[in-house]
Amino acid sequence: MNIIMLLVWILILFAVVMLHVAYATYFERKIIGHMQVRVGPMRVGWHGLLQPIADGVKSFFKEDIIPENADKPTFLAAPIICLVAMMTSLAVLPFAKGWVLADIDIGLLFIFAMSSLASYGVVLAGWASNSKYSFLGGLRSMAQVISYEISMGLSLVGVMLMAGSLNLTQIVEAQGDSFLGMYLMPQCIGFFVFFISMLAETNRVPFDLPEAETELVSGYSTEYSGMRYAIFFMAEYIGMMVMASIATICYLGGWNGPFEVALFPPFWFVLKVYLFMFLFIWIRATLPRYRYDQLMDLGWKLLIPLALANIVLTACFRAILA
Amino acid sequence: MEALPKEYLGILLLLIFGVLFGVLTLLVGRFFRLSRPYKEKLVAYESGNEPTEAPRMRFSVKFYLIAILFVVFDVEAIYLYPWAVSYDRLGLFALVEMLLFIALLLVGYVYAWKKGVLQWEK
Numbered sequence: 494m495n496i497i498m499l500l501v502w503i504l505i506l507f508a509v510v511m512l513h514v515a516y517a518t519y520f521e522r523k524i525i526g527h528m529q530v531r532v533g534p535m536r537v538g539w540h541g542l543l544q545p546i547a548d549g550v551k552s553f554f555k556e557d558i559i560p561e562n563a564d565k566p567t568f569l570a571a572p573i574i575c576l577v578a579m580m581t582s583l584a585v586l587p588f589a590k591g592w593v594l595a596d597i598d599i600g601l602l603f604i605f606a607m608s609s610l611a612s613y614g615v616v617l618a619g620w621a622s623n624s625k626y627s628f629l630g631g632l633r634s635m636a637q638v639i640s641y642e643i644s645m646g647l648s649l650v651g652v653m654l655m656a657g658s659l660n661l662t663q664i665v666e667a668q669g670d671s672f673l674g675m676y677l678m679p680q681c682i683g684f685f686v687f688f689i690s691m692l693a694e695t696n697r698v699p700f701d702l703p704e705a706e707t708e709l710v711s712g713y714s715t716e717y718s719g720m721r722y723a724i725f726f727m728a729e730y731i732g733m734m735v736m737a738s739i740a741t742i743c744y745l746g747g748w749n750g751p752f753e754v755a756l757f758p759p760f761w762f763v764l765k766v767y768l769f770m771f772l773f774i775w776i777r778a779t780l781p782r783y784r785y786d787q788l789m790d791l792g793w794k795l796l797i798p799l800a801l802a803n804i805v806l807t808a809c810f811r812a813i814l815a
Numbered sequence: 816m817e818a819l820p821k822e823y824l825g826i827l828l829l830l831i832f833g834v835l836f837g838v839l840t841l842l843v844g845r846f847f848r849l850s851r852p853y854k855e856k857l858v859a860y861e862s863g864n865e866p867t868e869a870p871r872m873r874f875s876v877k878f879y880l881i882a883i884l885f886v887v888f889d890v891e892a893i894y895l896y897p898w899a900v901s902y903d904r905l906g907l908f909a910l911v912e913m914l915l916f917i918a919l920l921l922v923g924y925v926y927a928w929k930k931g932v933l934q935w936e937k
Contacts, residue, residue: 496824496828499824499825499828500828502825503825503828503829503832506829507832507836552844553840553843553844553847553848554844554847554848554849555848555849556848556849556850556851556852557841557844557845557848557850558852558856558857559857560857560858560859561857561858562859562870563859569841572837573834573837573838573841576833576836576837577830577833577834577837580829580830580832580833580836581826581829581830581833583829584825584826584829585826594825594826594829595822595823595825595826595829596822597820597822597823597826602896603826620871622859623859623870623871624859624860624861624866624870625859625861625866625870625872626860626861627859627870628870628871628872632874632878635878636878636881636882639881639882639885639889640881640885642885642889643885643888643889643892646889646892647888647892647895650892650895650896650899653896653899653900654899654902657900657901657902657903658900659896659900710860715860716859716860719844719848720840720841720844720848721841724837724840724841785935786935786936789881789933789935790933790935793884793933794928794933797888797924798924801917801920801921804895804899804917805914805917808902808910808913808914809910811902811903812907812910
């Protein structure tokens with residue numbers, strides 16, 4: 494693959510992902526609307542279909558306020574750090590066989606590295622804004638993300654044990670001979686831990702404490718406005734997509750499905766990712782927010798022991814079967 | 816460029832592309848958006864009041880404890896990855912060794928639990 498091909502591939506990837514991010518917001522508002530017996534956005538376009546585009550255009554015209562006490566360089570860089578870290582993790586995701594920008598052997602590790610970097614953006618935003626709400630939001634976010642990163646990292650060790658690789662393409666291919674072509678059944682404990690950690694890592698309800706609007710206004714993004722705020726928003730949704738993709742790849746068999754879809758190989762992949770996106774939204778519409786001490790208890794006292802037990806169990810089973 | 820595997824070139828390009836996208840959208844927006852700052856707008860938000868004290872206040876030591884524990888457990892997770900990847904090739908010896916490693920770690924974990932580090936509210 495030469496450099497032109499790479500650039501074209503990046504452009505397509507970027508355009509497709511941005512379109513999905515835009516419509517994920519529409520999807521979320523529509524679903525939550527209907528779950529609460531409302532109709533959601535209806536005015537802009539047929540059934541509000543042009544709403545995300547209108548929102549995007551609107552944020553271009555909004556004033557960009559930088560608080561006078563803010564640490565300016567850090568304040569300006571924080572949203573971009575978030576966005577870049579999230580976008581770079583897209584590079585290693587295989588959407589179908591061979592549909593991957595960078596088929597590297599440390600794929601899963603790379604995703605972890607990038608999602609940790611994204612939390613830098615959040616912490617720096619909280620610190621640089623020089624506002625109490627932002628500061629508390631950044632602090633909480635950091636403690637939450639690092640706590641759940643451990644359980645997430647440990648839950649995926651089970652998948653690595655079974656697949657014998659960190660390469661995401663190989664993980665998908667290794668799932669071929671297990672039940673239903675997925676690791677969902679043999680790794681059900683791991684999946685449970687991963688799913689909860691995934692919600693916490695992406696700061697989604699019921700773990701949206703970093704931006705708990707009833708107590709912290711908007712958390713780390715309180716002082717951000719206009720396009721800068723929109724960039725945080727994009728990063729959050731790309732993060733959701735990346736996490737949903739990782740769940741699909743590691744536990745639901747990636748692009749493999751009950752039958753081949755000839756014209757569009759990533760069909761099953763997209764379907765499964767949207768299943769997870771729907772779950773994200775469904776949970777948001779259903780559950781109240783956790784309290785901070787409950788959040789920490791859940792992460793440290795339940796998920797980490799469960800993940801460790803899953804590793805030991807998987808290793809023992811592998812040793813017996815081998 | 817020979818030392819750089821070509822897969823990583825894609826990652827590097829995507830990274831550069833991401834930075835450019837972020838910077839350019841903010842720069843382009845500058846030509847469209849308003850800018851009419853005044854004093855009240857630039858003050859940090861505090862429910863409409865004047866900010867009362869320095870916002871970077873002292874915070875609970877519990878956050879430090881969590882950070883220290885994170886380092887311990889994350890290093891452990893990093894040790895588990897290479898083990899997990901080559902598990903099938905290493906045989907029973909690897910299993911016993913890792914069980915010992917996890918057992919040792921559990922001792923530390925139970926100690927931290929008993930000391931109340933994991934207890935957020937006392």
